[in-house]
Amino acid sequence: MGMGGGATQCAGARGPPEVCGRQPAPSEAERMSRMPTRAEKVEGGIWGCLVADACGVPYEFHRPEEIPSAPLIDFVPPPGFTRAHAGTPPGTWSDDGAQVLCLLASLLHHNRLDLDDLGRRLVNWNDHGYMAVDGRVFDVGVQTGRALLALRRGVPPHEAGPADEYANGNGSLMRVLPLAIWHRGTDEELVVDAHRQSLVTHGHVRSQVCCALYCLWARRTLDGAQDPWASATAALREAYAAGAEGAPFLAELEFNVRPDEPAGGQGSGYVVDCLRSARWAVAQGDFEAVVKAAISLGHDTDTTACVAGGIAGLRDGVGAIPERWLRALRGREEVEPLVAVLRVLRGEAGHGGRSAQ
Numbered sequence: 001m002g003m004g005g006g007a008t009q010c011a012g013a014r015g016p017p018e019v020c021g022r023q024p025a026p027s028e029a030e031r032m033s034r035m036p037t038r039a040e041k042v043e044g045g046i047w048g049c050l051v052a053d054a055c056g057v058p059y060e061f062h063r064p065e066e067i068p069s070a071p072l073i074d075f076v077p078p079p080g081f082t083r084a085h086a087g088t089p090p091g092t093w094s095d096d097g098a099q100v101l102c103l104l105a106s107l108l109h110h111n112r113l114d115l116d117d118l119g120r121r122l123v124n125w126n127d128h129g130y131m132a133v134d135g136r137v138f139d140v141g142v143q144t145g146r147a148l149l150a151l152r153r154g155v156p157p158h159e160a161g162p163a164d165e166y167a168n169g170n171g172s173l174m175r176v177l178p179l180a181i182w183h184r185g186t187d188e189e190l191v192v193d194a195h196r197q198s199l200v201t202h203g204h205v206r207s208q209v210c211c212a213l214y215c216l217w218a219r220r221t222l223d224g225a226q227d228p229w230a231s232a233t234a235a236l237r238e239a240y241a242a243g244a245e246g247a248p249f250l251a252e253l254e255f256n257v258r259p260d261e262p263a264g265g266q267g268s269g270y271v272v273d274c275l276r277s278a279r280w281a282v283a284q285g286d287f288e289a290v291v292k293a294a295i296s297l298g299h300d301t302d303t304t305a306c307v308a309g310g311i312a313g314l315r316d317g318v319g320a321i322p323e324r325w326l327r328a329l330r331g332r333e334e335v336e337p338l339v340a341v342l343r344v345l346r347g348e349a350g351h352g353g354r355s356a357q
Contacts, residue, residue, distance in 0.1 A: 034319075036316060036317020036318070036319055036320070037317070037347075038222070038347055038348060039343050039347030039348075040317035040318050040319055041222055041313075041314050041315070041316075041317050041318075042181055042222070042314075042339075042342055042343050042346050042347050043313075043317070043318040043339055043342075043343055044287075044312075044313030044314055044315075044316060044317040044318040044319075044320065044321065045177055045181050045218065045222070045310050045311075045313045045314040046100070046104065046177070046178065046181070046310075046313070046335065046338070046339050046342065047313060047318050047321055047326065047329075047335070047339070048287065048309040048310050048311075048312055048313020048314070048318075048321060049096070049097060049100050049177055049306050049307075049309055049310040049313065050093045050097045050100065050101075050306075050329060050335060051291070051309060051313075051321055051325045051326065051329055052290075052291045052294065052305035052306050052308065052309025052310070052312075052313075053093045053094055053096040053097040053100075053302050053303070053305060053306035053309070054075065054090075054091050054092055054093045054094075054097065054302075054325075054329055054330070055073070055074070055075055055291050055295065055305055055309075055325065056291070056294065056295050056301035056302035056303070056304065056305035056306065057084065057085055057088060057092060057093070057094050057301075057302045058075075058076075058077050058081075058083040058084055058085065058088075058090070059073070059077065059083075059084065059295050059298070059301040059302075060084040060085065060094075060139075060299075060300065060301045060302050061084050061299070062082075062084070062298050062299070062301070063298050063299070064267070064296065064297055064298035064299075065298075066298065067295060067296050067297075067298050067301075068081060070289075070292045070293075070296065073291075073292045073295050073296070075090040075091050075325065075328050076090045085138055085139070087138075088136075088138055089330060090328065091325075091328040091329050091330045092133045092134075092330050092331070093133060093329075093330075093331065094138065094139045094302045095125075095132075095137070095139045095140055095141065095144070095171075095174075096174040096175065096302055096303050096306040097131075097306065098125050098130075098131040098132045098133075098137070099122065099125065099131075099171075099174065099175035100174070100175045100177060100178060100306070100310075101131040101334065101335065101338065102118065102121040102122055102125055102130070102131050102175070103118060103121075103175050103176070103178045103179060103197065104178035104182070104338050104342065105121065105131070105338060106118045106121055107178060107179065107182045108182070108338060108341050108342065108345075113179065113193045113196060113197060115157040115158055115196060115197070115199070115200055116157055118157065118197065118200055119151045119157035119160065119200050120151075122144075122147075122148060122151070122200065122201070123148055123151050123152060125137065126140060126145075126148050131334060133330045133331035133334075134330075134331075139302075141169050141170075141171040141201075141269070142169065143161070143162050143167045143169045143171055143201060143202055144169075144171040144201045144202075146162050146167075147160045147161045147162065147200060147201040147202075148160075148201075151200075157199070157200045158196065158199045158200070159199070159203070160199070160200055160201065160203075161198065161199050161200055161201045161202045161203035161204075161207075162202070162203060162204075163203030163204050164204065165204060165206070167202060167203070167204055167207075168202065168204050168206045168207050168270060168271045168272070169202065169207075169269050169270070169271060170210075170269050170270070170271045170274035170275075170300065170303050170307070171201050171202055172197065172198035172200070172201050172202040172207050172208075172211055172271075173198075173202075173207065173210050173211055173214055173271050173274060173275060173307060174274075174303045174306050174307055175197075176194060176197060176198070176211045176214060176215060177214075177215075177218055177307075177310040177314075178342075179193060179194060179197055179215060180194075180214070180215035180216075180218035180219050180222075181218065181222065181314075181342065181346055182342065182345070182346060183215070183219075184346075187216060187219070187235045187238075187239060188239045188242065190212075190215050190216065190219065191212040191215070191216070191236065191239045191240075194208070194211040194212040194214075194215040195208040195211065195212060195249075197211065198211045202271070205248055205249055205252045206252050206256055206257070206271060206272065207271050208249065209236075209249055209252045209253050209256075209257055210257060210271045210272060210274075210275050212236055212239075212249075213232060213233065213236050213253070213257065213259060213275065214275060214278075214307070216231075216232035216233075216235050216236055217229055217232040217279075217311065218310065218311060218314055219232070220232045220235075221311055221314045221315050222314045228315075229259070229279060233259040233260070236253060236259075237250065237253065240253065256272060257272055257275070261276075263276060263279040263280040263283060264276060264277075264280045265277030265278075265279075265280055265297065265304075266297060266299065267294070267297025267298050267299040267300055267301065267304045268299050268300055269299070269300040269303065274300065274303060274304055274307055275307070277294065277297055277304045277307075277308070278294065278304060278307040278308035278311065279308075280293070281293040281294035281297075281304065281305075281308040282308050282311050282312055282315070286312075286316060286320060287309070287312045287313065287316050287320040287321050287322070288322050288325075290308050290309065290311075290312040291305050291308065291309050291312070293308075294307075294308040294309070
């Protein structure tokens, strides 16, 4: 697995103790009792996506009433539960996590959002298992599959994503968190880049808006805003109102995304419902409670959990992720160098956005 993976050591990273060599490890209670540093929040966002995705994999495609109760939801489902992706070992992230890492590696390698490079990495993931655990790809979304076919035919990446209204799956939303963490530009610049990264696989305005709102939500969460969702919504409205070109995006925000409505969703693969479902899950408690709440909705459990887990990881820091989940996550060696670099680059406050408060 090559393609600009970044540093090759985990100095400065907070992964599982046996990987990074930090002994003795703090107790679970110690890890969860203190306020996280910004660097720990940065780590928590990436690890949170991956851990939550992996936890959601075996529950995918099940109806909510088929999902075990919260105490029984874990990497390994309880006896008698019919696992999705039965041939996939527990602790394996899916297409969600792999694409998160594709985007993160691309950003770190080029120090900018390079759509050509991102498109190549996504094709390499699908065709060769780049950033997939064991090099094995076992889940590809419909719209993403169509976009990858277009990329292979030579379609420019900003035109590859299907743009019809029925092509609003959650595939570009599920991977976008690294952009929000890495980005040092203004809110308006982050919004533009969130739109651009969506175009590679999901070209409709609605998917672009959901990615932009999620990125601002993540930025406000990382910055410690009192109400990150409300602050992100206000910032997005302001960005869209600043010029005539924002009118169709503002219309999508108000009439289809409807961010002022109460949180809640059905855990489906529709991009707006995925975002709403994640918002509801994030309000359900600590990191573990958030992930289990997302999975409890059923259906697209890995993606709902990934989207919610990224925000919860940013909010609570890597120390809030249960140690048993970090230890059981497979493929950690692919992640640690990337997280170590991101921690150095973005572990201190600083971007061009407005005040988080």
